[in-house]
Amino acid sequence: MTASKISDVSFVTDFVSKYQKGMEMSYTLDGNSRVSEFNQKMSSVSILLFHRDLEQFLLVRQFRPAIFTASISNSPENHGKEFDKIDWSSYDSETGYTIELCAGLIDKEGLSPREIASEEVAEECGYRVDPDDLIHVITFVVGAHQSGSAQHLYYAEIDESMKISEGGGNVHEGEVITKVYYPVNVAREIARPAIGTHAEVKGPPGVLFAFQWWFLVLDPKKKGLIATPPTGYQWQPHNVKTISNVKFNTDFDKKKYGYNPKRMIFTINGITRNWDLALCPNTATCILVDMVKKELIFLQKLRAPVFVGKNRFLKENIGKPLDEIDFSNSDPKIAYTLELVVNRVPDFDDPRKFARISVKQLGYDLPEDSFKLQAKCIPGIGQSGDTQSIFAVDVSKARLCEKEEDEDIEELRVSFADLPSLYRQHNIGPPTTYYAIGFALDQLLERDTL
Structure with a gap:
């Protein structure tokens, strides 16, 4: 596909955004004062679509300013440059295009996530799917380190009798979305890459998980362990600490946390748009398995932003400013994630x-x-533009060494036998947590090797 050139690029730092609001969060943890960053963001929905007539998955292709900006600004020739010194128009805008699931923000008052998901399918892809026909796959924690927002992943099957338009997104908001079809065999290579290869998606980790879920749960040809009756295992946080006296301050030193928001103004496809960014560094993450003990290893993390984020989206708190939410009676367990x-x-x-x-x-x-690359993805498609490399390693082969203690982090080992149950538990962590579970079930247990 030919991408249009981007032009008239500029950035401002003095702006008010409805999509992000950085602040310094202070709180008391078991009697000790703490301070951390919180970035107020919206939760979202995403939808994996399977076209029955074509026997292909329907995804969307769109320009993501954060990815374009992060990629170009971090290139060797621009490293360390101020943004106004970069010749943005000399770069191919293809750098900023992604392939991702149909998705949208939960920003419509009075509509449930399921109803918003139905509207997004109609708007972006041109198919009418009744909200009640959407299968709720899982709810992730996203932005655990900053916002603790949620993303609700749904699944739907479509056919041509459900088509109502060509889709393409909301042109009044500057969206230019193209539909992309992935055959089952291409999706399988992403969900279950061959030994010695890795999956790579120019999109969020939710794409990795969604394809993996389809082949583990819905593919009639798949007879994997995910189909066996779960053991009833349910993760509950251990050694829970109490969070209290939660307060927020918007007048803070942004350099302290690396939060550096910018509003990007640009023209593409003849349309001038604004986009709010808060770029983050790239990351490497690792799936830890013990192939001798048949265990998958997670980190149980105390996440103050998750405590706030989950409280924000309780029914009684929807639409309330943060300073009007009573955090004092909240269950402290909701502050914990598996990552x-x-x-x-x-x-x-x-x-x-x-x-x-x-x-x-x-x-x-x-x-x-010994660290085997399993996948590459882009967690920060919306605002942060960061990329992530996902590795896997067998710690049963490790030499034990001194551990760096962190009072907010605890190692948790889960038996392979309990993973099908954990795979079904909502809101335990980010998409990569669920991807790791599926990886262990599908690849390790079938091949018994890493």
Whole structure:
């Protein structure tokens, strides 16, 4: 596909955004004062669509300013430059295009996530899907380190009798969306890459998980362990601490946390648009398995932003300003997530090296070549523009070393036998948490190797 050139690019830092609102969050944790960053964002929906007539998945292609900006500004020739010194129009806008699930923000008052998902399918893809016909697959925690927002993933099957338009998004908001069809065999290569290869999607990790889920749960040819009766295992946080005295301050030192918001103004496809950015560094994450004990290893993390984010989206708090929400009676367990080990990756450096560093900090020393790349994706399609490399490693082969203690992080091992139950539990962590579960079930248990 031919991409249009981008032009008339400029950035402003003095703006008010309905899509993000950075603030310093202070709170008391078990009697001790804490301060961290919170970025108020909207939750969202995404929808995996399968076209029955074509026997293909329907995804969408669209321009994402954050990805374009992050990619160009981090290129060797622009590294360290101020944004107004970069010749943005000399770069191919294809850099900023993604392939992702049909999706949208939960920003319509009075509509449920399911109803918003139905509207997004009609608007972006041109098919009428009744809200009641959407299968709720899972709800993720997204932005656990900053916002604690949620994304609700749905699944629907469509055919030509349901077509109402050509789709294409909301042109009045500057959306230019193209439909893209993925055959089942292409999706399978993403969900279940062959040994020695890795999946790569120019889109969010939800795409990785959605395809994986389809092949594990819905594919009639698949007879995997996910279809066996679950054990009844349910994760509940251990050693829970109490959060109280939650307060917010919007007048804070943004450099302290690396939060550096910008509003990008640009013209593409003849339409001038605004887009609010808060760029973040790239990351490397790692799926930790113990192939001897048959366990998948997570990190239970205390996330103050998740505590706030989950409270924001309780029915009684919808639409309330943060200072009007009573956090004092909230269940402290909602502040906890299950996540993979993760590390920031400096520009132009090897992600594998930083995956190894983060695993060693947990007390497992392994050679760099034992970290197998499984997937690449872009978590920050909307505002942060960051990319992520996902590795996997067998810690049963590790040399044990000194562990760096963190009172907010606890290692949790889950038996492979309990993973089908955990795979069905909502809101336990980000999409990569669920992707790791599926990876262990589908790839490791069938092949018994890493």
